[in-house]
Each structure stands twice: as structure tokens, then as C-alpha cells.
Amino acid sequence: MRNKTIFTREAARRNIATMYLPIRRPGSPDILVLDPIIDQYSQLLLKPGWQLLCSKGSVFAQSETETLPVNRMMEAVTGDESPLSYVQAAVCFHHLLDYSDHPTGVNAYTIMDDAFVRELDLLGQWKMGRWERSFNPIFFYDSLLHPAVILFTYHREGPGTIQKHIHRFAYQSYALQTMQRTWTSHS
Numbered sequence: 001m002r003n004k005t006i007f008t009r010e011a012a013r014r015n016i017a018t019m020y021l022p023i024r025r026p027g028s029p030d031i032l033v034l035d036p037i038i039d040q041y042s043q044l045l046l047k048p049g050w051q052l053l054c055s056k057g058s059v060f061a062q063s064e065t066e067t068l069p070v071n072r073m074m075e076a077v078t079g080d081e082s083p084l085s086y087v088q089a090a091v092c093f094h095h096l097l098d099y100s101d102h103p104t105g106v107n108a109y110t111i112m113d114d115a116f117v118r119e120l121d122l123l124g125q126w127k128m129g130r131w132e133r134s135f136n137p138i139f140f141y142d143s144l145l146h147p148a149v150i151l152f153t154y155h156r157e158g159p160g161t162i163q164k165h166i167h168r169f170a171y172q173s174y175a176l177q178t179m180q181r182t183w184t185s186h187s
Contacts, residue, residue, distance in 0.1 A: 001140040005083040009113040012091045012137055012151065014040035022054070022099065031055045034096055038077060041092050043085035044174075050076035057101030070100065075175045081147075083139035089174045090149040090167040104180065106165055110153040111137065120154075127160050127186040135162075142168065152183065160186040 018039045022032040034052040038044050046052065049063045052073065061068040061076035068075055074093055079085035094106035112135040120126035135152040142148045147169040155161045162183040169176045 001142070002145070003083075004138060004140040006134070007084070007087055007113075007137040007139065009108070009111045009116055009137065011084060011087050012111045013108045014091075014095075015042050016040050032099060034059065034099060037092060037095055041088040043082060043088050044077055044079045044092060047076050047078050052076065052096060054099040059096050059100045070097070071177075072175060075173060077174045079174060081172065086139050086147045086149050086167075086169060086174075087137055089169070089176070090151060090165075090178075093167070093176060093178070094165075104165075105155060105163075106151065106153050110155060112152045112154050112162070113137065116154070125156075128162065128184065146171065 016039060018036045021036055021040075022034055032054040034054055035046055038046045038052065051062050053060055053062055059070050059073060061073040063076070073096070074089060077089060077092070079089065091106070091108070091111070094104045097104050098107070114134055114136055117126060117131070117135055137152075138150045140148055140150075149167040149169075151165045151167075153163045153165065155163065162185070164181055164183045166179045167176050168178075
């Protein structure tokens, strides 16, 4: 890990209020314009000529000449390439997927940090015992110098689960690959 930057969960929140957000209607044949979602993140912009859209449960980016599927839609996004912008891009990606048929459950309320764990423990809501590692969101450059972000999420439904989400970005781009796995669960 090179140039590691540690954040709190507050960094993963949308930090600009917009006039409206599209209303998700599962199964609707309508095409939703998702551009206002990008507008909620201060370090991100939609590249000129691109739109983010949702139709029939699929999220994609579209320009006059090209359509990018969900696994490439973040190529239509640009930013200042700061560590915060990559954290915002990772969260924004999951926010966009909330409009698809395959939401990931990653949002500002499930993203963890150490203060969140202490608060849950203080309130008697933390069932996972004592942990030695940090759950703070982390930005770093991997061994091949790709920007990367790791987020942990806590899901209270059922037995309670902690999931680890790894986001690896392309060079000088917000195109990303994601990996998710269950870190632990309380039974």
C-alpha cells in the first residue's frame, strides 16, 4: 500500500444537496436520468456529452456515439483525482446501482468506521466483540499503482454481517472493478 489515506465514514456521504433525485420504480419501463446523483459528490463531474441512465433495471452511461454498460459506466465520470474523489466515486457507484436490479447495500448508513463501532458498542448494539483492526475507509495505491478504496459495511439484518468492499480504479480514470466478501457474521 502506497500513499495510504484514512477517512471517516462521513467522507462517504453525499456532500452537496441537489434539487431532486430520481425516484426508483422497480419494473418501470421509464428511462430515469441519474445525472443528479453525480452532482451530490463535490469532487466528481459527469464528462461533457454523457448521461447516466436507468432502464428496465439496468444502469448505464450513454453519449451520442457510445453506450457503456454498468461495469464500465464510471468511465463517464471525472474528478480531481484526490483520495476523497476516489472514495466518493466508490460510494457513488454503489448509489447508482441502487437504481438497478442488483443493489449492493452499500450506502452512507451501512459504511463503517471506528467511531461508528464505538458508538454501537456504547449503545449495546455491537454484537461482534472486540476487533483489533480499523474499519475506517481507506484510499491507497496498490502494487501496480492503481488507486484503490476499501470500505467495510455493517448490515444489521438477520445475524449481523460485516462486508469488505474493495474498489480498484483504472489509471487516471474512475473506471473501476469491485470485489465484495463477507468479513464476518454474528450468529
